[in-house]
Amino acid sequence: MIIIEGFPSAELALSRQAPAEFYPVSPALRQRIKEMFGTDDPEQAVRQIVSEVRHRGDAALLDYTLKIDGIELTSLEVSKQQIASAYREVDEELVSALKLAAKRIRSFHATQKDNIGSEFTSLDSGQLMRPLQRIGVYVPGGTACYPSTVLMTAIPARVAGVREIILCTPPRLAGTVPPPTLVAADIAKVDRIFSVGGAQAIAALAFGTESIPKVDKICGPGNVFVVLAKKLVYGAVDIDGLQGPSEVLIIADETANPGYCAADLLAQAEHDPLASAILITTSRRLADEVSREVERQLKGLPRQDIATECLENRGMLVVVANVDEAIELANLYAPEHLCLMVDKADTYIDKISNAGCIFIGEKSTVVLGDYVAGPSHVLPTGGTARFSSPLNVRDFIKFISLVDVGKADLKRLGKAASTIAKAEGFEAHVRAVEKRLEAG
Numbered sequence: 001m002i003i004i005e006g007f008p009s010a011e012l013a014l015s016r017q018a019p020a021e022f023y024p025v026s027p028a029l030r031q032r033i034k035e036m037f038g039t040d041d042p043e044q045a046v047r048q049i050v051s052e053v054r055h056r057g058d059a060a061l062l063d064y065t066l067k068i069d070g071i072e073l074t075s076l077e078v079s080k081q082q083i084a085s086a087y088r089e090v091d092e093e094l095v096s097a098l099k100l101a102a103k104r105i106r107s108f109h110a111t112q113k114d115n116i117g118s119e120f121t122s123l124d125s126g127q128l129m130r131p132l133q134r135i136g137v138y139v140p141g142g143t144a145c146y147p148s149t150v151l152m153t154a155i156p157a158r159v160a161g162v163r164e165i166i167l168c169t170p171p172r173l174a175g176t177v178p179p180p181t182l183v184a185a186d187i188a189k190v191d192r193i194f195s196v197g198g199a200q201a202i203a204a205l206a207f208g209t210e211s212i213p214k215v216d217k218i219c220g221p222g223n224v225f226v227v228l229a230k231k232l233v234y235g236a237v238d239i240d241g242l243q244g245p246s247e248v249l250i251i252a253d254e255t256a257n258p259g260y261c262a263a264d265l266l267a268q269a270e271h272d273p274l275a276s277a278i279l280i281t282t283s284r285r286l287a288d289e290v291s292r293e294v295e296r297q298l299k300g301l302p303r304q305d306i307a308t309e310c311l312e313n314r315g316m317l318v319v320v321a322n323v324d325e326a327i328e329l330a331n332l333y334a335p336e337h338l339c340l341m342v343d344k345a346d347t348y349i350d351k352i353s354n355a356g357c358i359f360i361g362e363k364s365t366v367v368l369g370d371y372v373a374g375p376s377h378v379l380p381t382g383g384t385a386r387f388s389s390p391l392n393v394r395d396f397i398k399f400i401s402l403v404d405v406g407k408a409d410l411k412r413l414g415k416a417a418s419t420i421a422k423a424e425g426f427e428a429h430v431r432a433v434e435k436r437l438e439a440g
Contacts, residue, residue: 001265001277001294001315003287007325010280010318014333016383024274025224036067046228050203057209064200071175076211078177078193086182094147095183101372102151102187108374109159113393124409126402131161134213135396136205136237137190138220139181141170141197147184152376153220153391154188160396165190166215168205170197198222202229206237219391221378240391244382245274248366249335251326251348252290254283256341260362261286262293264339267367269310270303277311278335280318280326287317327351334385337366356385410436 004010025033030040037045052060058076066072087095119128137153139146154165167190169177177195185193194212196204202222208214218230219240230239248268252261265277281287294311301307320326323342330338334354342348345360352358356379357369370377378391405413414433421429 001291001311001317003291003317003319005284005319007320007329010320010329011332013316013318014278014329016333042224043228043232046199046225046232049199049225050206050229050232053200053203053209054207057204058211061196061200061204061209061212064198065171065196068198068200069170071171071173073171073175073195076194076196078182078195082176083182083186083193086179086186089179090183094180097372098147098151098180098184098187101148102155102184104372104374105151105155105376106159109156109376109393113159116394116397121402121404124403124405124413126404128400128402130398130400131163132157132216132396132398133162134164134166134215135162136215136218137165137167138197138201138205138218138222138226139167139169140220140222140226141172141178145178145181147178147180148371148377149220150181150184150190151188152378154185154190156376156391156393157219157396158189160393162396164192164213166205166213167193168196168201168212169193170201171195197226199225199229202226202233206233217396219378219395240378240395241380241384241388242382243378243380245276246271247276247278247336247381248339249276249278249280249330249333249337250339250341251323251330252279252281252283252286252339252341253323253343254286255343256281256283256286257362258286258289258293259297260365261290261341262297264366265290265294265311265315266297266301266307267365268337269307269315270301271306271310273306273309274314275310276314276335278316278318278333280320280329282320282322282326284319287319291317323348324351330355334380334383336379336381336385337369339364339366354385356380356390407440 004013025042033042033045034040037048039045049064061076062073120126135157139149157165167185169181171177177193202218204212205215205218215237217238221243227242231242246268248264250261250264261279265279268275269277279290298304298307327348331354336356337359338355339359340348341362349358357375359366359369376391380388414437418430418433
């Protein structure tokens with residue numbers, strides 16, 4: 001991890017230079033893309049996939065699963081029998097943990113729903129609230145399985161009142177979905193599960209195929225191909241955002257525990273070589289101790305190679321003069337996860353304007369937020385916390401405006417509407433109002 005000293009250098013290092021959906025693509029991956037699609041541009045490859053799925057449906061999904069994943073599927077949908085049998089393959093302790101997490105996630109989002117407002121009618125106007133009818137959840141696969149992501153996406157949708165939840169996730173080499181993912185989907189009351197991943201899954205959810213129904217919104221994180229596909233289909237469907245690699249930024253003073261700081265940096269670093277793990281501290285001594293702790297704790301980690309690559313390329317230890325400077329840098333960076341490991345941490349909350357989730361005090365590790373705290377772990381990344389929010393029940397509720405104008409209201413408002421319409425050059429608008437005014 002590099003050490004950066006002083007606010008000016010830190011400000012330069014933490015200024016976002018790339019768009020939110022930016023993912024570095026290795027030369028090896030570019031070569032593989034070129035061999036498969038005739039172009040080394042990931043976005044052009046994703047356009048091909050989306051177009052093929054839109055026009056060829058299930059046949060394209062089966063072809064791309066074989067071409068990209070090397071898996072020949074005979075069926076896209078996971079059967080109820082497969083879901084039931086998954087419980088026999090998952091340790092009871094994990095099932096209990098998933099149920100506890102589900103209970104807390106459900107409770108948090110139910111409370112959130114109770115506090116987002118309600119329908120109203122005021123004089124001649126009002127507001128209706130309606131849940132989306134059908135949503136799609138994308139759960140990543142690849143190097144790990146993510147039952148937590150199932151809970152964190154499907155449960156807020158169910159609490160919001162969504163009628164049907166469709167889940168897509170990449171199959172393993174045997175063509176099956178990991179049992180923990182199936183168990184989590186059952187606990188979260190997912191309606192249908194399809195073993196298809198990548199850009200092709202996003203296209204299928206956006207446009208529908210013979211097997212996979214078209215949805216109203218797609219949510220859930222994924223790799224560069226998933227992010228690009230979500231970007232391309234936006235407009236045909238809604239999306240929750242363009243989530244990139246995971247991030248943690250820790251603000252720590254001299255009272256912080258260096259072992260805790262190092263552990264939280266590593267917990268983020270083992271996600272992905274492209275993840276970001278940053279510590280901003282007011283103490284050079286703490287920075288040095290954290291650096292040593294990282295090296296010590298890194299040894300023996302099963303995902304040591306991934307964590308090492310992340311820390312070498314995207315790990316930072318930043319030393320500044322005071323906590324206010326650290327918070328200014330955090331607001332500039334707008335991290336996905338922001339940890340406050342400082343004395344009287346709660347007194348600084350009002351100064352933070354840009355973060356996906358704030359973790360207060362040394363006991364509030366990001367890991368609890370990842371799994372069981374309650375709020376969804378699908379958070380804005382890449383600096384988008386400047387303008388966007390964590391996944392929540394509002395993502396699955398739409399508002400419909402009401403206009404109910406009576407005779408008195410027409411007389412009171414019609415002339416003003418007609419005047420504005422004339423100023424904008426819309427004569428038919430003017431006549432639509434005046435006909436009603438003339439009729440009394």
